């Protein structure tokens with residue numbers, strides 16, 4: 096699904112990713128943990144194609160094609176979804192309108208006609224139920240005045256409607272209360288399938304109690320310095336990062 | 345009669361006067377029957393219960409203006425001479441085009457809504473060559489008028505110019521909803537003077553969307569004269585290519601508890617220029633006047649220019665005045681968010697432009713009118729609103 100080789104990204108004049116390698120196969124869930132500022136969001140943005148995140152070396156292959164050659168919107172249409180760490184508020188753009196426009200953009204890309212208005216609403220209502228979101232959120236501006244937790248739910252709602260092949264979820268668990276964490280985890284789990292892959296960036300092992308990862312990686316100073324199974328997350332929770340960084344040095 | 349204003353005149357710095365000086369604003373010929381019938385075909389169906397009146401180059405197009413009580417077109421000198429500024433003091437140059445209108449208008453459309461009555465009216469201002477439409481509106485006590493003003497032009501006319509004078513008088517407790525949609529065709533140069541007087545506790549909701557054309561200049565003079573009146577003045581403008589749109593609004597708060605909310609949202613694309621000069625005056629001796637002013641410009645083209653000028657001229661003590669003016673570009677984070685959802689760049693930009701002016705649209709008081717305006721705007725901002733009506 097995703098193969099990252101020796102990826103180097105410059106942001107704001109300095110190299111933040113310095114030779115990162117990661118392979119994610121179909122159906123797998125990978126968790127990425129690591130200290131603040133280590134480059135986790137930079138990795139997510141690089142994969143999504145954010146301007147200002149300049150790739151200076153390495154390759155990224157997504158479903159056999161060069162991901163880096165695609166424009167941001169093409170990556171999304173091809174099934175890459177980024178759940179933002181800090182979703183932006185867009186007052187004046189209707190939440191439901193964005194959902195519909197996004198879905199139609201992907202359908203158009205696949206040569207499908209625009210979604211029928213009735214089918215669309217049925218789909219959205221069903222997904223909102225999964226996310227335990229009130230329908231009033233649909234008519235509000237995108238993330239406008241949403242609480243931190245509501246924004247994260249909204250990200251997952253978008254993901255459920257778009258059904259991406261590769262979901263990159265950047266700290267989707269941060270800022271969630273205990274119940275909301277379960278709702279969000281449940282939302283992510285409904286997407287899990289042998290055809291899809293999920294990369295979760297998180298600081299907390301707790302999320303991984305609900306979404307069981309196949310692999311856990313430590314990202315530090317712009318590289319993956321250690322990989323393991325779910326036990327690694329528990330060990331990190333108990334011992335912090337210093338020992339991994341020391342080991343890798 | 346004073347001379348054509350120049351860019352040295354205080355309130356005319358940004359107007360495209362050079363282009364206007366080339367227009368020959370003489371008397372207008374009666375439009376040809378051919379032009380009128382062509383225009384008539386472009387008018388949409390009239391909604392049930394609405395009345396319609398069409399002026400072509402300032403002349404009444406009787407064939408497409410079914411008779412409506414209180415609506416009358418008069419061309420005697422008296423009909424025209426009764427139009428005059430109700431507004432406070434200002435430089436003589438500001439009245440130049442109103443005077444020109446008075447001299448050359450072929451007649452005046454008078455709209456009278458008697459005390460306690462209600463009227464829903466469409467006013468179409470059609471242009472085939474050069475015209476001086478003149479419109480006078482009077483709302484009696486407690487009267488209600490919902491006026492939708494639209495422009496339409498002969499397609500592919502080489503040069504179009506209109507010089508509109510609109511004078512509105514609202515008696516006590518009257519309520520006016522004026523929705524102005526000005527989508528000008530390429531060669532159109534539009535000039536207008538708007539006089540508005542608000543009596544005691546009168547309410548006016550003005551919403552204006554302006555785009556296209558060659559250039560436009562709008563001068564408005566509002567007086568809160570009766571006290572406790574409310575004015576909502578919402579203007580959105582979109583300019584492309586080398587278009588120039590220039591607006592001057594002077595609002596005189598001459599009575600206690602007058603309240604004005606003014607919003608301007610301007611989007612400048614390509615090499616266009618937009619200017620909005622919002623001049624609030626609060627007279628000495630008044631109390632509890634409130635003014636809120638929010639002017640925002642969006643520079644969405646390499647060489648576009650926008651000038652925002654909030655002006656407060658306060659001669660009273662107990663005033664609440666809030667004003668702000670901000671100029672910015674499309675927000676890169678918002679844009680990337682939309683792209684990351686698969687929305688193509690052109691559509692994403694349209695959506696953000698739409699969002700930028702949505703503050704103005706949100707304040708159209710009648711939902712049906714708001715819908716109509718949204719549909720019209722969808723043509724200007726492709727991909728932004730086509731699906732909006734269905735999902736809302």
Ligand SMILES: Nc1ncnc2c1ncn2[C@@H]1O[C@H](COP(=O)(O)OP(=O)(O)OP(=O)(O)O)[C@@H](O)[C@H]1O
Pocket residue numbers: 106107108111129130131132133134135136137138147180
């Ligand atoms: N636009 C920018 N200009 C300058 N430096 C930047 C920019 N964006 C990111 N950085 C720097 O790159 C480094 C990595 O940032 P990144 O956001 O990827 O970290 P992170 O691992 O996601 O951290 P956190 O756990 O706090 O979310 C940080 O030192 C950050 O300051």
Ligand SMILES: [Mg+2]
Pocket residue numbers: 135136137180265266
């Ligand atoms: Mg981060």
